[in-house]
Amino acid sequence: MIQFNAADLVWLLPEIILFVTASAVVLLSVIVRPEARSGLAALAVIGALAAGWAAYGLSDGNVELFSRMVIVDPFATYFRYLFVLAVLGGVLLSVRTLQTEGGNRSEYYGLMLFAAIGMMVMAEAGDLLMVYIGLELMSLSLYILAGFYRRETRSNEAAIKYFILGTLASGIFVYGLSLLYGLTGTTSIRAIGEIVSAGGLSRPALVLALAMVGTAFAFKVAAVPFHMWTPDVYEGAPTPVTAFMSVGPKAAGFAVFLRVFLEAFPAAQPDWNNLVIVLSILTMAVGNIIAIAQTSVKRMLAYSSIGHAGYILIGLVGGTAVGAGAVLFYLLMYTITNLGAFGILVVLQREKGRVETLDDFAGLGKTHPAAALGMLIFLFSLTGIPPMAGFFGKFYLFTAAVKAGYVWLAVLGVLMSAVSAFYYLRVVLAMYMQEPAAAGAGEPMSQPSAVLAVTIAAFLTVGIGILLNPLLSLAAASLPKM
Amino acid sequence: MNLDQAFFLYFAAMIVVFSIVTITRKNPVYAVMALLVVFFHVAGLYVLLNAEFIAALQVVVYAGAILVLYLFVLMLLSVPREALGAAAHRRWPVYALVGGATTFEIALLLARSKFAPRPGPYPPDVVREMGSTQAIGTVLFTEFLYPFEVISLVLLVAMIGAIVLTKKWTPAQGGEEGR
Incomplete structure (x- = not known):
């Protein structure tokens, strides 16, 4: 029996701040006049910043709360920062397109904040029950966000597809949990770890449970062969939502992956290691190779984000501390860069019609040099060209693989990066080498907040080299317990 | 059998x-x-x-x-x-x-x-003695209090979503033609 201690709630301050802000935004969006609704975006940004500040204030904590349902440790804090970044990017990118396409309904920002709470619950979970509830909170918010721009049929289709496949993944996850509970009699991640380490569990059921839990995580991070939903959903969802969706849930999925597989199943590592290797190879290969065939830049970025999930999976192989640190570091690089890349698509958007195809990018270097330069930076970073953020991320991931004794996997990762250079640089080629298409498409609309977000992301992507050491030591200090 | x-x-x-x-x-x-x-x-x-x-x-x-x-x-x-x-x-x-x-x-x-599995803190005879309703109430509001509260957020999001996705838009919101 536990006693409830109100002082414990302090440790949940970031979530509480996000919840209060989200509720305020949802309530106010009924009252506030339509013209003043972008003020609610400002409120959401302030709330997210306050949550980030609260997370910083609690960053030296290492506590377990509420019968170990919640763990606030450096690992959770690191992911709190990541999710604050993702939600800030998502809100700032959305302001203008929500007015033109989304019916200007500002409940949108509330849902984004709720999704961020769900991600935080996942990253802090000390119990598989909390993992599941956090997953549902995040996914439910994202299903709605994906279908938020109701006039767009593609947006509706994306929401339905995401919802149906997402529910299936949740079902498989819960089935896996029920098997684990049947084997161990507990849902606490640490208690499961102790029982699995003690050995004597029935192996077929354990492997089956691992496969099912792994399937659900692979679905959330869009790893092949559970990636089918990704291109359609990323392409159909409103672009700012895609930007948010391509970084937040992916980071949350990997957070849970690290926490559960390294803490609960280190003893079963030989069993899941091969699964992760196969997932990683398939994900890198399919994501990068299909991306070559895309003519829509948005869809290309969707496949590229599948490919990146493959690189990150390399860091999990072997289950080493170096690998886990590299995953944390890479997730930060990926979050900044991918928010920026999708952000450019948002910034270029016109009053009528999105800018998505490769042809739209032709001659961009002449017509909109600043946007083209930004895209160049983000694409170089995704390819992994020094001194961009993505280079350092990949460098540490592949180094970790070599140290864990998987040299061939690192070589494969580098090869796949070379493949990815082909389709990333094709966009750069179109921007700088081709002549702009005939005028008449109209000018991009003015979106100060989105431009601000993209500019910050661009500076971070280029300047990450300066901050490299503090960030690396932050990631190294934020490892999950193993 | x-x-x-x-x-x-x-x-x-x-x-x-x-x-x-x-x-x-x-x-x-x-x-x-x-x-x-x-x-x-x-x-x-x-x-x-x-x-x-x-x-x-x-x-x-x-x-x-x-x-x-x-x-x-x-x-x-x-x-x-x-x-x-x-x-x-x-x-x-x-x-x-x-x-x-x-x-x-x-x-x-x-x-x-x-x-x-190892038997948990609530084997059948304990539950029978205190009654299953009371047993559930006790764990729900002590051990599982936090999940219980977070689930209420899930329901809140579902409600907001149902309203946002289905409520008729006013013309100012870009109204729905023939829907």
């Missing part, structure tokens, strides 16, 4: 059979009725597990509330018979094969496993 096992087999078999009926009926009303049978038999399983309170909730919430809601939606939509389309997808043999193989595989793995 003792009586418990016989009842379990009966309930489990009915759940499987009527789940299949649910997803294969062309007429949605039949499907909903088959689902009703499934829900009642799931409640039966809960009774076998000494969880009378959850069994009652299962009947009240699922059979009583959710199914009635389904029926209301069906009635209000009044889907014309032609629009229902084919009951089975034309590639159903492929799906049946994949599904059957997966089921077989899971069954095979489970049949070769042993489940022997």
Whole structure:
């Protein structure tokens, strides 16, 4: 029996701040006049910043709360920062397109904040029950966000597809949990770890449970062969939502992956290691190779984000501390860069019609040099060209693989990066080498907040080299317990 | 085979059979009725597990509330018979094969496993002594307080979503043409 201690709630301050802000935004969006609704975006940004500040204030904590349902440790804090970044990017990118396409309904920002709470619950979970509830909170918010721009049929289709496949993944996850509970009699991640380490569990059921839990995580991070939903959903969802969706849930999925597989199943590592290797190879290969065939830049970025999930999976192989640190570091690089890349698509958007195809990018270097330069930076970073953020991320991931004794996997990762250079640089080629298409498409609309977000992301992507050491030591200090 | 096992087999078999009926009926009303049978038999399983309170909730919430809601939606939509389309997808043999193989595989793995969890803090005799309602209330508001609160957020999001996605837009919101 536990006693409830109100002082414990302090440790949940970031979530509480996000919840209060989200509720305020949802309530106010009924009252506030339509013209003043972008003020609610400002409120959401302030709330997210306050949550980030609260997370910083609690960053030296290492506590377990509420019968170990919640763990606030450096690992959770690191992911709190990541999710604050993702939600800030998502809100700032959305302001203008929500007015033109989304019916200007500002409940949108509330849902984004709720999704961020769900991600935080996942990253802090000390119990598989909390993992599941956090997953549902995040996914439910994202299903709605994906279908938020109701006039767009593609947006509706994306929401339905995401919802149906997402529910299936949740079902498989819960089935896996029920098997684990049947084997161990507990849902606490640490208690499961102790029982699995003690050995004597029935192996077929354990492997089956691992496969099912792994399937659900692979679905959330869009790893092949559970990636089918990704291109359609990323392409159909409103672009700012895609930007948010391509970084937040992916980071949350990997957070849970690290926490559960390294803490609960280190003893079963030989069993899941091969699964992760196969997932990683398939994900890198399919994501990068299909991306070559895309003519829509948005869809290309969707496949590229599948490919990146493959690189990150390399860091999990072997289950080493170096690998886990590299995953944390890479997730930060990926979050900044991918928010920026999708952000450019948002910034270029016109009053009528999105800018998505490769042809739209032709001659961009002449017509909109600043946007083209930004895209160049983000694409170089995704390819992994020094001194961009993505280079350092990949460098540490592949180094970790070599140290864990998987040299061939690192070589494969580098090869796949070379493949990815082909389709990333094709966009750069179109921007700088081709002549702009005939005028008449109209000018991009003015979106100060989105431009601000993209500019910050661009500076971070280029300047990450300066901050490299503090960030690396932050990631190294934020490892999950193993 | 003792009586418990016989009842379990009966309930489990009915759940499987009527789940299949649910997803294969062309007429949605039949499907909903088959689902009703499934829900009642799931409640039966809960009774076998000494969880009378959850069994009652299962009947009240699922059979009583959710199914009635389904029926209301069906009635209000009044889907014309032609629009229902084919009951089975034309590639159903492929799906049946994949599904059957997966089921077989899971069954095979489970049949070769042993489940022997340690008894938790609430074994059947403790629950029987304090009553299953009280036992659930106690753990729900102590050990599981935090998950209980977070689930309320999930429900809140679902409500916001239902309103946002279905409420009519005013013309100022870009109104819906002919919808």
